[in-house]
Amino acid sequence: MSINLTLQxxxxxxxxxxxxxYALVSSVATVLFFSGAFYINGTDALVRFLKEGxxxxxxxxxxxxxxxxxxxxxxxxxFIYSHNLQKQNKELEKQxxxxxxxxxxxxxxxxxMSHEIRTPLNGIVGIIHLMRQEDLRTNFQRELVETLNFSSDHLMAVVNNILDFNKINSNHVRLVSEPFDLSLLLRNLEKTFIPRVLEKNLNLIFEVNSALPAQLIGDQVRLNQIITNLIHNAVKFTDKGFVKLIxxxxxxxxxRISLYFEVIDSGSGIPLEDQSAIFEIFTQSNIAANRSNRGTGLGLAITKELLRLFGSEISLESEVEKGSRFSFPIEFFYSDQPLAVEKPVAVKVALPDARILVVDDNTINLLFATNLLKKVGLQYxxxxNGSxxxxKFNRMxxxxxxxxxRMPVMNGFEATRSIREKGSLIPIVALTASAFTDERENALSNGFSGYLVKPFLPQEFYDLIYTFMKAEE
Known part of the structure; x- marks a missing residue:
């Protein structure tokens, strides 16, 4: 009985x-009732029960x-912890x-905003390029056009930087992996900065290891953007001395090979208290902000994010009035085989009987595109709108x-779909102010043959046009 009660x-x-x-009432009642029940049968029964368990x-x-x-x-x-945890999880999910x-x-x-800004900017850039090709009568007119050209280039760079930063943060940027010649890339990069350093009387030094592999495999466009941003900043904030790339x-x-890049300058330097903040968007050091060389503060923020995509980080060493040193490592696959250079197989030829249809709801963009076509003798x-x-496609x-x-009545996607449904294979190039990768992929997967982002330069326009025109050997 003791064993059974204990198990119970x-x-x-x-x-x-x-x-x-409840437990106290149960225990007290159990002890009292059991003791009473045994005691009724005699004291010996209770004592025996106690002795036997x-x-x-x-x-x-x-x-x-x-x-x-x-x-x-x-x-x-x-329960309280779980309840609070559930509440916190719900709040976190909301956040x-x-x-x-x-x-x-x-x-x-x-x-x-990028689309709305780039569309009129395309007209501004286009008109300026058309004006530069005209015979301007006075030096003052030429000076005004060059000033407009400089301002439009600067505005285009700012818009591109904002778009780049947004694309990176929205995970729209994916690094490509393709072979490239680093030495050739750096030689071309050096040439682009020579006019600016000569203007400021600076020494531009490219100290590159001559034993680098013949070709690297990676994203040369984004690497070029990183180095360009750093050298541009170095030149911008250096008034005397040198800018060096190592x-x-x-x-x-x-x-694999791990390369170490350094950009060193003898410029104004960056105070220690500003060094951690200059890689944030729209942030400049106090020294930079007080100088005439103002900017958006986007270049270094984009550089930091691009290096993150490469799996690297940027380091900074700087001292006021003694210059700055930006450095970062990047790892690439490589090959010692020389990079094969593709030779052109055709010369682009504009045929007089070719006719092009230009579709755009913006009058200035139409004026720019049609004038570029007119200059090379193409009919248009x-x-x-798309409708x-x-x-016109049905008649001509x-x-x-x-x-x-993006057009009223019928947009470009609907118009292209309507043309493709008729079985036509005519090349259709998308002209758009959106540079997002997903929209480009959406266009190419919905019947478009090519994609050109506004604002574009005349040479970019002609390169794309002739890609889809007939060519002779």
Missing amino acids: LIFSVLILRWKLS GFFYFLGQSVFPVILQMRYTRQYHD IQLAREATQAKTDFLST VKEQKKDEN DTAE EAVE HYDLILMDL
């Missing part, structure tokens, strides 16, 4: 979830309330959702269509 008590401890008061049963009953109280307290604490919505809103806003090998195995027609473009033969994407 253990079962009760494991199963019951009583408060302390009943003592441990009563002891267990006295501990029973304490055990249940400890469990109840622990479970209560667990994450808000952050996602804010990020998406920022992306949509910058995408829209490229050397850190380590190398059979497949224009349309202000008009489809109508065209060798190429230049199609804006």
Whole structure:
């Protein structure tokens, strides 16, 4: 009986979830009723029960309330903790959702603003290039046009930087992996800075290890952007002395090589308290902000984010009035085989009988594009929306269509779909102010043959046009 009662008590401890008061009532009632029942049958019965294990049963009953109280307290604490944790998780989920919505809103806003800014900017850039090709009568007129050209280039660089930063933060940028000649890239890069350093009477030094591999495999466009940003900043904030680029090998195995890049200048330097902040968007050091060389503060922020994509970090050492040193390592796959250079197989020829349809709802953009076509003797027609473009396509033969994407009545996607449904294979090039990769991929997967981002320079326009025109050997 003692064994059975003890097993029942253990079962009760494991199963019951009583408060302390319930457990006390149960234990006290059990001890009293059992003791009374045995005592009625005689004192010997109670003593015998206690001797044969009943003592441990009563002891267990006295501990029973304490055990249940400890469990109840622990479970209560667990419940409160779990409840609070659920509330915190819900709040975190709300915050994450808000952050996602804010990020998406920022992306949509910058995408829209980029389109709205780049569309008129394309007209400004285009008109300036057309004016530069005209015979201007006075030096004052030429000076005004050159000033406009400089301002438009600067504005285009700012817009491109904002778009680049937004694309990187929105995970729209993916590094490509293709072979390139680093020595050739650096030689071309050096040439672009020579006019600026000569103007400021600076020494531009490229100290590059001559034993570098014949070709690296990686994203040369983004690498070029990183180095260009750093050298541009160095030249910008250096009034005398030098700007130096150092490229050397850190380590190398059979497949990979780690290169160490340094950009050093003898410029104004950066105060220690500003050094951690200059890599943030729209931030400049106090010295830079007080100088005439103002900027957006985007270059270094973009550089930092691009290096993150390369799996690297940028380091800075600087002292006021003694210059700055920016450095970073990048690892590439490499090959010692010389990079094969593709020779041109055709010369671009504009055929007099070729006719192009230009579709854009912006009058200035139409003026720019059609004047570029007129200068090389190409015939053209224009349309202000997709519906008009489809109508003209049905009536006339065209060798190429230049199609804006965002237009009233019928947009470029709908017009292209309508043309493709007729079985036509005519090249259709998207002219758009959106440089986002997903929109480019969307266009190319929906019937477009090419993609040109506004604002574009005349040479970029001609290169794309002739890609889809006939060529003779």
